[in-house]
Amino acid sequence: MKSKNYFTKIASTLFLLFALNSNANNVEITGTSVSGSNITFNISWENSWNANVAPANWDAVWVFIKYQDCNTRLWAHAGLSTVSGDHTAGSPLQVDTVTDGRGVFIRRSALGGGNIGATSITLKMTIPAGTYNYKVFGIEMVNVPQAAYDLGDGVSASTFNSISVNAASQSGGISAATIGGGGPSIPATFPVGYNSFYCMKYEISQLQYVEFLNSLTFAQQQSRITSDPTSVAGTYVVYGSYAYRNGIVIETPGNNAAIPAVFGCDATAGVVNNVNDGQSVAMSNLSWGDLAAYLDWAALRPMTELEFEKVCRGTLPRVAGEYPWGDTNINAFYSSTIENALQPTETETTVVNGRCAVAIGTSSTLYGPLKVGVFATASSGRSSAGAAYYGAMEMGGNLWERTISVANATGVAFTGNLGDGTLTPIGNANQATWPDVTTGLGTGARGGEYVSTAPYVRISDRSFAGTASGARSYTNGGRGVR
Template sequence: MKKLFTFLSFVIMTHLSIANNVTTANVSVGSQNTSLHYSMVKFDIAWENSWRTVTNESNYDGCWIFVKFRKKNTYAWQHATFNYVSPGTAGASGHTEPSGSTISTPSDGKGIFIYRNAVGNGNINWTGAQLRWNYGADGVADNDSVEIKLFAVEVVYVPQGSFYLGSNGTEPYHLRRGDKDTCFNLTSENALTVGTLASDLFSASGTLQNGTIPALYPKGFNSFWCMKYEISQQQYADFLNTLDAATATTRTPSAFTTGSHPALVPNQPERAMNSLSNDDVLSLLDWSALRPMTELEYEKACRGANQAPVPNEYAWGNTTIEFVQTPTDIGLSTETWASGNIGYNNSYPIRCGALATSTSTRQSSGGSFYGIMEMSGNIYEIVVSADVPGRTFISKHGDGNLGGATQNFDVAEWYNSSPGFYGYRGDHYGQSSFYYSYASISSRVNYMTYYNNSRLAGGGGRGVRTAE
């Protein structure tokens, strides 16, 4: 949808949503301040099955909002910068919060988080949100004509807290204490020694090399935001449609759309996107101003803080597993499955969030302790390994723009050509019941992957962002 607005310049507006059931509406730009070179981006937002709790999980869901813009008669889409004034509250940064919401801006201004300001659950329908866009900082003149796209991604807040690595189970190559095969209690973001002492981290079969995991490597103790769902076909198509034609061709894994670039339409918009390479996923995360998660953050996001592990448990907290069966409305936004709690033993991925309803339990939905969906199955979760090559990784987010001659992700700290920098957690839709153990939280059967552009059928994932 496009609209033409006039203030001192002409602004053509579009709006998009790129998550399981979040929608945005009434996107506009106004209230231009030519002295300070900013305008207000205005929008309404709605999504289903939202929550905020102060008991048990003590967490909440929300949306990560970011904007892309391009000047009239140019092709290149760029990432918009929102105003940030410490501590990032709406009042300090000049944003307007809808009633019942909180808007929080990270210090790089690459987007905002919007979420409930009080305990509650149910559907969200907020109107009148306004974000201060510092267009002058992005190289836009007061009289430029600019087109924008607003994106919304559902996310879940994972609070700070100690948690256990490993489950006292028999998962392949699981993490454990150094002196004996029992779970390891991670209590801070301090550097970790990998070795054989009681205070050390170790792994079954010695697959985690001895040495030090630096303090800057994200371990999951500190709070972070995690995408509620895996990357969807709609999200990936939206990403491709903002790239130049050559880059979009490079980043397209298969014929999953109709139409032509830059108006690609996915065949199953809500289905989890598969057949992605590491480069594909990392480029989308850079473009979204997110980052990949580490394998330690993965276990925290699944198991939760201060939760006694269940041996060999899956993301939903026990060992009861049933692959999905008897679908209705395959590929549509209304896709459901009569039974099952994991996308497994199937010929295609299921819809993002297909098993979650207003009445489903953690076990029946396949959700993690914090309400993050499909962490055990459906699509592999790309993670930064805690092994030696991955220990150079730090909590650095994408800047929203791809770089280099190939327009690839360009965050130096995300790249290492050595085997073992990236791995996969969880499992994917095509596996048979023989491999159920691979989908357990602490399984590290795919702890090491070779960094290349190979596209696996189960390749995909999601991103995270460090909380501030």
């Protein structure tokens, strides 16, 4: 499956496919054209919802646009109008604008559920006149409504005190004595999870990271991979060889430190971007700098560790020792037992509660993270799918969630400022209040991963919540919020 997601100049066609889960979303953006400042495309995805019963939320696709100057060959982030009436959506969808104009949320306009067929969307861009290539990107998100929630569970390692986070917690902050956990007091400027936000439904996939790399300059690419962009075609750029189920390779080498490389997926070495080349597998070996760069580029932001607990537990009462799927069951699954390995339909057919990608393997060529949304089916429940309260997948197991920590002053200085779609010339995020991209000070890890022991997967386990690191690791992944 080769992703062809750009079109040349004004009159060509764009095709973008994020086939993350044939039973979960299968987002497709097709048939793109541009007329003046308007860009039109069709969007479709599976198993969409807008519900007024618990958890009373909806899913959406965060859509943003990159455009490439045909003279300089440089990509930039397109602004979109913040006036709702400037955008149109066919039934049953609506376009929700955001105040910074860095993208839009596309979602169901009324209560309902099921697949969204190809539906026409027209967005008004705010970019200078010129001749451009365009790429349209879509990331599936889940809405996390404004609400009070329980923090801490009373038994997990380093857990917060068992408190309720509410409107007063956000408006007035939370004292160190109230929250516990050994960190400083949390100011009102820190996102504590009470206010509404969107969370990525899945961890970043390998295809999404490839699409990110393919919109960077040569110098920016150098910072975001482990091999030089001038390496020969077929070079694996995450581990130096195929390992831990990561198959991102150089498809076309870069040249003269100026022409960027083109990347693809090739888990089954030979023909790049075949259906079984791991495009849907979660992206591992991300450093904090890699994750921050992706989130800044996508105009998202990092998640705080308090928001992590809100996404997992929702408004339900705390349960001692509970996992993100809402109970104390945990059943580990190992990548060698799955069906349709490395394909968009990768799955595990043994249905039990507490399904979780968390097991120790024996070979780096065999074990690693599973496909995002791997346990979700049309008939799975929350526990058998391993789903968090609001519908986010793999919040426990698979790969560590890198979160903003409240264990130190650097972490609580984070204000929730959003990425703007633009990176530094060497490919780093440059957002004020985000932790340092080199040291990772102010970050930690929550939710466990595929080689963890079970306690680390618990919602309230903070064993590594303040363990800052700027290094890459085969168990690190990530997702963003907005």
